[in-house]
Amino acid sequence: MPFWDKEMETLPRAELEEMQVKRLKATIARSQRSVFYRTRLKEIDESRFNKPEDVALLPFTTKTDLRNNYDFGLVTVPKNEIIRMHASSGTTGKATVIFHTRKDIETWAELVARCIVMTGAGKGDVFQNIISYGLFTGGLGLHYGAEKVGMLTIPSGVGNTKRQIQLMKDFKTTVFHATPSYILYVSEVMVEEGYDPNGFDLRIGFVGAEPHSEKTRQRIEDTFDIDAYNSYGMSELNGPGVAFECEEKNGMHLWEDRYLLEVVDPRTGEELAPGEEGELVVTTLDREAMPIIRYRTGDLARIVDEGERCACGRTHVRISRIKGRTDDMLIVKGVNLYPSQIEDVLMSFPEVAATYQIVLKRESSLDTLTVRVELNPKLFDGDLRKLKKLEYEITKNIQDEIEVRPTVEFHEPGSLPRSEGKAVRVIDLRGEL
Numbered sequence: 001m002p003f004w005d006k007e008m009e010t011l012p013r014a015e016l017e018e019m020q021v022k023r024l025k026a027t028i029a030r031s032q033r034s035v036f037y038r039t040r041l042k043e044i045d046e047s048r049f050n051k052p053e054d055v056a057l058l059p060f061t062t063k064t065d066l067r068n069n070y071d072f073g074l075v076t077v078p079k080n081e082i083i084r085m086h087a088s089s090g091t092t093g094k095a096t097v098i099f100h101t102r103k104d105i106e107t108w109a110e111l112v113a114r115c116i117v118m119t120g121a122g123k124g125d126v127f128q129n130i131i132s133y134g135l136f137t138g139g140l141g142l143h144y145g146a147e148k149v150g151m152l153t154i155p156s157g158v159g160n161t162k163r164q165i166q167l168m169k170d171f172k173t174t175v176f177h178a179t180p181s182y183i184l185y186v187s188e189v190m191v192e193e194g195y196d197p198n199g200f201d202l203r204i205g206f207v208g209a210e211p212h213s214e215k216t217r218q219r220i221e222d223t224f225d226i227d228a229y230n231s232y233g234m235s236e237l238n239g240p241g242v243a244f245e246c247e248e249k250n251g252m253h254l255w256e257d258r259y260l261l262e263v264v265d266p267r268t269g270e271e272l273a274p275g276e277e278g279e280l281v282v283t284t285l286d287r288e289a290m291p292i293i294r295y296r297t298g299d300l301a302r303i304v305d306e307g308e309r310c311a312c313g314r315t316h317v318r319i320s321r322i323k324g325r326t327d328d329m330l331i332v333k334g335v336n337l338y339p340s341q342i343e344d345v346l347m348s349f350p351e352v353a354a355t356y357q358i359v360l361k362r363e364s365s366l367d368t369l370t371v372r373v374e375l376n377p378k379l380f381d382g383d384l385r386k387l388k389k390l391e392y393e394i395t396k397n398i399q400d401e402i403e404v405r406p407t408v409e410f411h412e413p414g415s416l417p418r419s420e421g422k423a424v425r426v427i428d429l430r431g432e433l
């Protein structure tokens with residue numbers, strides 16, 4: 001089984017935790033050089049930190065803190081040591097900007113290299129990075145890691161789908177990186193263009209940047225006849241390379257020599273028992289330009305098999321698939337639900353294509369939930385009786401899952417909007433009506 005940094009990836013837990021404490025202390029000291037943490041951590045005495053859990057003695061950092069301290073408020077180095085800036089892809093409010101020194105970029109690439117090699121990809125592979133380059137971290141993040149491990153890297157970016165397919169064909173791409181929604185769209189265009197998505201040289205896909213269900217992963221795997229691995233990260237914590245699946249596909253290893261993880265109750269901020277689902281809170285452990293302490297990621301997940309060694313041999317903690325963001329939660333007729341629950345049901349019907357939309361409206365003060373789906377033209381022959389039956393089954397299965405009865409609407413294949421970046425799944429019109 002291949003490793004990029006075997007010693008670090010399989011470090012015994014006691015040593016890993018010792019390293020975390022040492023790095024946490026150093027991070028606290030360093031962060032106090034920034035305008036923001038100098039005040040925030042004024043009274044903190046580093047000698048009180050003796051185990052990783054002691055991180056809970058520190059205050060949280062939120063996205064609002066980052067916004068309020070735009071632009072250089074969290075930076076701990078002279079400006080001329082910064083060599084890169086990125087920003088979060090958030091569409092609301094002021095952007096969140098992140099800075100890196102040369103060493104930070106190097107460390108980030110190392111982490112991504114670990115992730116790549118962990119899936120069985122590496123030197124000799126042709127890697128097509130089908131994701132946005134620019135302020136978004138997905139493009140350059142994977143790019144540097146891919147070059148480090150020695151893959152032939154094609155920075156194809158996102159969009160221009162026919163050209164993506166041409167590149168895959170001409171250069172015999174074996175590994176890609178994409179959002180789940182975009183890569184499934186690529187498969188539709190392949191079919192339109194007369195190709196069989198199964199007939200390329202692809203063998204591995206890295207999919208991430210947005211929530212997707214296990215069923216969606218299976219669909220990607222079946223469509224292209226590949227292994228697909230979940231990739232998790234965010235610009236505030238570098239970008240991709242925070243947590244990634246190994247060949248076991250049973251949770252994503254989060255690199256604990258670089259990140260200290262907590263899972264808290266999103267309402268109270270209290271630490272949860274191991275295995276409970278909550279909000280991921282992460283502290284960077286060796287970032288130079290912009291250390292972040294106890295960052296409220298807004299992402300919901302749980303720890304899988306804490307402390308138990310994964311069959312791959314790595315000792316670093318595994319987190320579950322991300323269920324969604326705390327702010328993705330929808331309250332419909334008083335019921336809390338996540339779009340990913342609906343997606344899971346939809347993707348279990350092969351007759352349904354990958355693009356869908358959830359539309360919420362309020363009619364005479366009652367919430368309505370409509371799920372718009374497209375039929376898969378290959379698997380649906382237009383028989384009306386079958387259509388009725390399918391509608392009934394999808395409606396029932398969604399209702400069983402979320403306890404709200406949806407209206408299921410069928411749309412022409414290709415008629416719902418596609419996105420090249422993170423897909424927009426929910427249209428909430430309740431405030432407007």
Ligand code: AMP
Pocket residue numbers: 087088089090137138207208209210211212230231232233234235236239297299321322324325
């Ligand atoms: P950005 O900083 O713009 O890259 O956005 C990061 C956010 O994208 C994370 O906080 C998550 O909400 C989401 N995200 C990234 N990777 C995944 C993934 N593998 N599964 C689910 N959500 C993800």
Ligand code: ZN
Pocket residue numbers: 246247248253310311312313314
């Ligand atoms: Zn593993």
